[in-house]
Every structure is written in structure tokens, then in C-alpha cells.
Amino acid sequence: MKRNYFTLLILLCVNLVSAQEKLELYFDFSQDTPNEKSTEKLINWLESIDSIEVSKIEGYCDFVDTDEYNKELSLRRANTVLSYLKATNINVERAEIIGFGENFNQSEVQSENRKAIVYYQQIKKVVAVDPPKESKLSKQITDSKVGEKLKLENLNFYNHSDIIRRESRPIINDLLNVMKANEKLKIEIHGHICCMIEDTHQIALLRAKMVYNFLIQNGINKNRLGFKSFGSAKPIYPLPEKTEEERDANRRVEIMVVSK
Incomplete structure (x- = not known):
């Protein structure tokens, strides 16, 4: 009986979710794609992670232009990042997309307000391992x-x-x-x-x-x-x-x- 329980345990896939982490990406003025430095940061991040789930992506803008325009631009920034993550098979099925526009506690440095924040959790999986085959x-x-x-x-x-x-x-x-x-x-x-x-x-x-x-x-x-x-x-x-x-x-x- 104990052996059967052990076999069942090995075959089960158990998801262990860690504490929430975040990735901040920055944009040039009025742009909805990350700037060169943040694009490099995104690539490095994609290479460093293993199995994650994204819970939320927030977009932000500086105070230049109208509130309506900034709201729309912040959403575009969040959705651009979402499209990048989808293209690399990141789990974004339950991700909430929010565009704050200019309505948040802004930094005095305007370049710091043109951003998107990705909130995610690491997921560790315990899975059954098949005997290795010749590659x-x-x-x-x-x-x-x-x-x-x-x-x-x-x-x-x-x-x-x-x-x-x-x-x-x-x-x-x-x-x-x-x-x-x-x-x-x-x-x-x-x-x-x-x-x-x-x-x-x-x-x-x-x-x-x-x-x-x-x-x-x-x-x-x-x-x-x-x-x-x-x-x-x-x-x-x-x-x-x-x-x-x-x-x-x-x-x-x-x-x-x-x-x-």
C-alpha cells in the first residue's frame, strides 16, 4: 500500500507558487514599445526565468497631453508587453491589464513615469520523470x-x-x-x-x-x-x-x- 501511495505522489503534478515579483519596463516619450535599454532587460529576463504565471500588467504615462490620450497610451503599453509575453509562451491567461494613464503618484522625473509593470509568480512543478532516451x-x-x-x-x-x-x-x-x-x-x-x-x-x-x-x-x-x-x-x-x-x-x- 505504501508503495502505491509513493507511486501516486510521483505521478502527481504539484504547483508551488512563490511570492509575487515584478518587472519594470520603460518607454520613450509617446511610444508604446519599450525603449532600447528595457528591450534588452526584457530579453535577459525572458532568458533567466523558468516557469512563471503573470497576474497583472500595468501601463503608465507622464502628464503630457490629455488624460484621455494618456489613458489610451498606457493601455497600449501594457498590451504591447502582453503580446511579447504571449509570443514566448509565458502563462498570461489570467493576467489583468490596467492602464493608469497619468492618474497615479507620479515621479518628478518624467522618464520614470513612462513605464509598464509586469507582476508575476514563479511556479515550481514536481512531475513524473520518464527514463532518459537517446537524444x-x-x-x-x-x-x-x-x-x-x-x-x-x-x-x-x-x-x-x-x-x-x-x-x-x-x-x-x-x-x-x-x-x-x-x-x-x-x-x-x-x-x-x-x-x-x-x-x-x-x-x-x-x-x-x-x-x-x-x-x-x-x-x-x-x-x-x-x-x-x-x-x-x-x-x-x-x-x-x-x-x-x-x-x-x-x-x-x-x-x-x-x-x-
Whole structure:
């Protein structure tokens, strides 16, 4: 009987909700999309969170223009943030959207009044864990030959950055597990970009180095690793790309099997 209770407990999914937290984003004058600094903050936040539920999004404005206009603008700001969260599969089903306009206790610094605040809770889940299966990447490594290049499928980045998209985090963890399981495996990490003929900001190098550093930080000996940038010299789709899917495909990381 005790064993049956234990099995049932493992199979149950239990949600443990933590205390409410908040994210503040700021906007330029009369704009309904976050400014450059807050956009970067939003991207970093999306990469740092795991499982959350958004309870409320509030929009605010400075006192310039009419009360009616500011009310409408504050709602647009809140709904813009809502659309970003929906696009990244954040749980916003029960989120309350409020536009305060200029009717709140305003700061004397007007730029601090042009904002949106996201209220959210972390959700921890205890779920049944299936026995591990051999991943696609693991099989590719097993079947590969020395010198062969393998694309890390779906390891995608935000444009003009070395920040991995939220949905791509399992891919880099899979690479780490493959490296740990194959102690003789040595690889060279290749970074690629989209859109630009010249990689003036060395984004491709930063992407390759990001994967390199991630592996080292998680216990992989640096003697088993190397990294290299190809910029936009070897695109999957010709430049300029026609769709966001093509841009996602071109800003990628590949690995070359050095020895195994």
C-alpha cells in the first residue's frame, strides 16, 4: 500500500507558487514599445526565468497631453508587453491589464513615469520523470565522422545578440549532456550570423564563445573545446533573408567533431 501511495505522489503534478515579483519596463516619450535599454532587460529576463504565471500588467504615462490620450497610451503599453509575453509562451491567461494613464503618484522625473509593470509568480512543478532516451544530437555524434559538422538544431538567438532564445535552452543542455557522456569527444564550436555582410560587432564569435563558456562553466575541460567565427560567410539561406525563419536559421551555432 505504501508503495502505491509513493507511486501516486510521483505521478502527481504539484504547483508551488512563490511570492509575487515584478518587472519594470520603460518607454520613450509617446511610444508604446519599450525603449532600447528595457528591450534588452526584457530579453535577459525572458532568458533567466523558468516557469512563471503573470497576474497583472500595468501601463503608465507622464502628464503630457490629455488624460484621455494618456489613458489610451498606457493601455497600449501594457498590451504591447502582453503580446511579447504571449509570443514566448509565458502563462498570461489570467493576467489583468490596467492602464493608469497619468492618474497615479507620479515621479518628478518624467522618464520614470513612462513605464509598464509586469507582476508575476514563479511556479515550481514536481512531475513524473520518464527514463532518459537517446537524444537526436547524441545519435548524430555517435554516427558522425571526425571532421563532420553538425548544426545544433533549434539553438536560436535573439537578433544582434548572443542571448539564446528561451525555447532553445534545452538544446545547449543536451550538448552538455552529450559532452559529459562522451569523455573522448572533442569539438570545435562555429558561430554564424544573419542579415549583415560584415560582422562588425563580432556577434558570431560571441555566440560561439557563449557556448564554449557554458560548457566550461558546467565541467567540460577546455582542452576538449575550441571555437571559431564564420560571420555571415556560410549562410544556410542567402542574404538578405526573406523571413524571420530564415534569419533564425542563419544565426546559428554548429559543432565540428575534432576527435571521438
